[in-house]
Amino acid sequence: MKSEDIAKIAGVSRSTVSRVINNYSNVPEKTREKVMRVIKEYNYMPNSYARTLAGKKNNTIGLFFIISGDTNTDCKIFQNDYYTNYLDAIVDQANGMGYYVLVHTVTKNDDYDKVNQAFIEKRIDGGIIIGTQDEAVETIDLSRINSSLVIFDLDAEKRKYLQEHSKSRLCVINTLDEKAIKTTMQNLYDQGHRQIGMIKGTDYTYSGRMRYQAYLEMIQLLGLEYEEKYVIEGMFSPKIAYQKVNQLALGRTLPSAFLAGNDYMAIAAINALVDNGVRVPDDVSIIGFDNVGLGRQITPSLTTFNQPYYEIGSKAVEILDLYIREGEAKQSLFEYDVQLIKRQSTQ
Amino acid sequence: MKSEDIAKIAGVSRSTVSRVINNYSNVPEKTREKVMRVIKEYNYMPNSYARTLAGKKNNTIGLFFIISGDTNTDCKIFQNDYYTNYLDAIVDQANGMGYYVLVHTVTKNDDYDKVNQAFIEKRIDGGIIIGTQDEAVETIDLSRINSSLVIFDLDAEKRKYLQEHSKSRLCVINTLDEKAIKTTMQNLYDQGHRQIGMIKGTDYTYSGRMRYQAYLEMIQLLGLEYEEKYVIEGMFSPKIAYQKVNQLALGRTLPSAFLAGNDYMAIAAINALVDNGVRVPDDVSIIGFDNVGLGRQITPSLTTFNQPYYEIGSKAVEILDLYIREGEAKQSLFEYDVQLIKRQSTQ
DNA sequence: AGATATAATAAACGCGTGTTTATTATACTA
DNA sequence: TAGTATAATAAACACGCGTTTATTATATCT
Numbered sequence: 060m061k062s063e064d065i066a067k068i069a070g071v072s073r074s075t076v077s078r079v080i081n082n083y084s085n086v087p088e089k090t091r092e093k094v095m096r097v098i099k100e101y102n103y104m105p106n107s108y109a110r111t112l113a114g115k116k117n118n119t120i121g122l123f124f125i126i127s128g129d130t131n132t133d134c135k136i137f138q139n140d141y142y143t144n145y146l147d148a149i150v151d152q153a154n155g156m157g158y159y160v161l162v163h164t165v166t167k168n169d170d171y172d173k174v175n176q177a178f179i180e181k182r183i184d185g186g187i188i189i190g191t192q193d194e195a196v197e198t199i200d201l202s203r204i205n206s207s208l209v210i211f212d213l214d215a216e217k218r219k220y221l222q223e224h225s226k227s228r229l230c231v232i233n234t235l236d237e238k239a240i241k242t243t244m245q246n247l248y249d250q251g252h253r254q255i256g257m258i259k260g261t262d263y264t265y266s267g268r269m270r271y272q273a274y275l276e277m278i279q280l281l282g283l284e285y286e287e288k289y290v291i292e293g294m295f296s297p298k299i300a301y302q303k304v305n306q307l308a309l310g311r312t313l314p315s316a317f318l319a320g321n322d323y324m325a326i327a328a329i330n331a332l333v334d335n336g337v338r339v340p341d342d343v344s345i346i347g348f349d350n351v352g353l354g355r356q357i358t359p360s361l362t363t364f365n366q367p368y369y370e371i372g373s374k375a376v377e378i379l380d381l382y383i384r385e386g387e388a389k390q391s392l393f394e395y396d397v398q399l400i401k402r403q404s405t406q
Numbered sequence: 407m408k409s410e411d412i413a414k415i416a417g418v419s420r421s422t423v424s425r426v427i428n429n430y431s432n433v434p435e436k437t438r439e440k441v442m443r444v445i446k447e448y449n450y451m452p453n454s455y456a457r458t459l460a461g462k463k464n465n466t467i468g469l470f471f472i473i474s475g476d477t478n479t480d481c482k483i484f485q486n487d488y489y490t491n492y493l494d495a496i497v498d499q500a501n502g503m504g505y506y507v508l509v510h511t512v513t514k515n516d517d518y519d520k521v522n523q524a525f526i527e528k529r530i531d532g533g534i535i536i537g538t539q540d541e542a543v544e545t546i547d548l549s550r551i552n553s554s555l556v557i558f559d560l561d562a563e564k565r566k567y568l569q570e571h572s573k574s575r576l577c578v579i580n581t582l583d584e585k586a587i588k589t590t591m592q593n594l595y596d597q598g599h600r601q602i603g604m605i606k607g608t609d610y611t612y613s614g615r616m617r618y619q620a621y622l623e624m625i626q627l628l629g630l631e632y633e634e635k636y637v638i639e640g641m642f643s644p645k646i647a648y649q650k651v652n653q654l655a656l657g658r659t660l661p662s663a664f665l666a667g668n669d670y671m672a673i674a675a676i677n678a679l680v681d682n683g684v685r686v687p688d689d690v691s692i693i694g695f696d697n698v699g700l701g702r703q704i705t706p707s708l709t710t711f712n713q714p715y716y717e718i719g720s721k722a723v724e725i726l727d728l729y730i731r732e733g734e735a736k737q738s739l740f741e742y743d744v745q746l747i748k749r750q751s752t753q
Numbered sequence: 754a755g756a757t758a759t760a761a762t763a764a765a766c767g768c769g770t771g772t773t774t775a776t777t778a779t780a781c782t783a
Numbered sequence: 784t785a786g787t788a789t790a791a792t793a794a795a796c797a798c799g800c801g802t803t804t805a806t807t808a809t810a811t812c813t
Contacts, residue, residue, distance in 0.1 A: 061768095061769055061770085062770065063770095073770085074773095077772080080770095105770065106768090106769050108768090108769080108770090110769080110770055110771075112768090112771095113769080113770045114770090115770080115771070
């Protein structure tokens with residue numbers, strides 16, 4: 060069933076049908092009703108492909124999850140609440156606004172080309188990139204893409220670079236982790252903590268860098284001594300975090316508190332400590348990041364920072380929608396506060 | 407950049423470019439190389455929309471998650487491991503085979519039309535339906551769709567109906583829950599359990615019905631008495647399950663074991679029991695279904711049935727791929743065993 | 754070398770729709 | 784009522800590609 064059939068049945072020309080569908084003004088109410096009735100009766104839907112080819116948007120956005128090879132060897136990306144929280148929010152909002160959502164995972168270096176491909180071959184109206192890594196910015200060839208893009212977690216330098224070197228409408232959404240970490244470390248200090256360690260994420264994500272940077276700065280600001288052995292390269296990998304914290308715990312020299320780059324590493328750390336007879340939080344306090352569901356369920360439950368997932372996710376879609384419909388970027392940077400959720404892993 | 411540009415640069419006609427791209431035989435190696443070089447140099451990709459309009463497949467499959475209104479009031483579908491396990495497997499496999507994945511959630515009754523829409527408007531090559539509810543089969547208008555479809559969890563009657571009334575190539579994948587439940591109840595019986603309760607899922611999903619049916623049959627077969635108060639209508643909702651188990655626990659009359667329609671209800675039941683001072687598994691054993699990640703982390707950890715998620719998920723994509731490429735259905739029903747994972751919530 | 758078979762390529766059409774331009778029907782003015 | 788302005792609709796072209804058919808260049812045979 061195509062528009063020509065509808066036209067024939069309704070006794071009008073194809074272009075009249077098209078004008079009805081696209082809500083043109085110059086078609087009298089009577090004709091419009093007649094055509095609509097036939098469309099309804101035959102359940103006609105315009106072919107999205109012909110439509111797009113003829114210059115219309117295709118109401119499809121791409122959702123790209125970038126995953127560091129370190130954190131994930133078994134392709135179980137969506138077992139990570141960080142990603143699924145955003146997935147929930149974005150799919151919900153996008154579907155609600157009439158967008159199709161094309162989900163892609165980027166696990167290998169080769170996969171980056173899939174992002175380009177989706178834009179060029181699939182002509183998606185816009186894209187959202189989650190879990191941004193530095194190499195992504197270099198590998199995804201934005202110069203070829205003329206579209207709309209929302210990128211999570213990108214530092215100022217890269218953001219500027221992209222905005223200058225890309226034809227796309229570009230928006231970055233960041234969380235203000237730095238502020239949160241600094242406040243929290245001040246609190247820890249006030250409570251008497253003098254040896255605060257950090258279980259780091261990777262250096263090639265803005266989140267990883269920023270969270271560590273904030274930690275470093277605060278160590279200095281508080282006049283604490285930087286202890287290399289208390290800075291653990293967890294690489295966002297719970298497995299690695301467990302091993303290294305376990306190793307440290309065997310040596311019996313531990314800080315009185317650990318900040319972690321994300322919750323899964325924090326949970327691994329708790330496990331490693333408990334397995335070594337260290338009490339949490341009595342001996343060591345642990346603070347995670349991201350507020351994954353598991354942190355609420357374990358014992359002791361995990362103190363962590365919550366991101367406003369739904370707010371950010373739906374905002375991303377709204378921005379994209381604006382870019383797509385209006386064609387112009389109003390604001391290119393949004394920042395959201397994260398919120399400390401106090402639970403049992405800290406006193 | 408379109409194929410005409412490539413043709414001009416390479417000094418050939420557009421149809422020659424097309425033949426190179428689509429691997430036609432009647433083009434000499436020299437010409438092919440020349441054209442390929444230009445394509446590579448300019449990073450040309452054919453417009454998928456024009457391609458599809460001209461009759462080609464579009465390498466896109468739809469992934470539809472149907473969620474009962476009862477289980478999920480806050481649209482956090484992807485916090486449920488059952489869904490994300492399949493999501494992981496399917497996205498991984500599909501991307502690996504060169505398919506785009508269109509993710510849709512069906513939470514309201516209205517949403518069913520999105521499934522039709524994706525097939526008709528978006529011309530997706532095939533679809534996978536997860537979390538099938540009875541009404542889905544009636545609401546999704548398969549008679550209008552001529553495509554390829556893999557449906558999870560559908561009873562024989564509905565399967566036959568669909569296969570007879572649909573032009574689509576259709577495949578159903580089921581798990582053999584019945585067998586697993588019966589074996590397990592036999593084991594419980596052998597261990598001395600005489601009062602076995604069930605926390606039911608909804609009646610309008612095959613999984614829900616089948617699991618309950620198996621329970622009923624086994625109660626009879628073992629010569630046990632059917633106790634209505636031990637059959638709890640949990641509706642796949644942890645919240646409801648908690649409330650009802652809590653209520654029952656207050657009355658101090660409990661079975662010695664509970665089967666649950668899924669893990670989240672089982673976990674809720676454990677919480678309700680523990681909150682009432684009932685010991686798990688000493689006083690009451692609990693067995694869940696689906697092997698979600700959380701069940702491994704809680705105390706006591708949850709005995710449950712694991713589904714071969716990755717195997718099933720990738721199988722679904724492979725079947726779809728076969729349907730799409732070959733156009734013919736070889737086998738229309740696949741069944742997979744589920745496996746009991748014994749943990750602490752049973753003795 | 755001329756005729757014919759065949760390999761290589763180009764031109765033409767169709768896919769279903771949006772949109773621009775051309776045509777026809779209606780209303781209005783003088 | 785003839786003439787013009789305007790509202791309503793139809794015809795034509797474009798979108799970028801696959802494919803079928805027509806054309807040209809090359810090779811083979813007698």
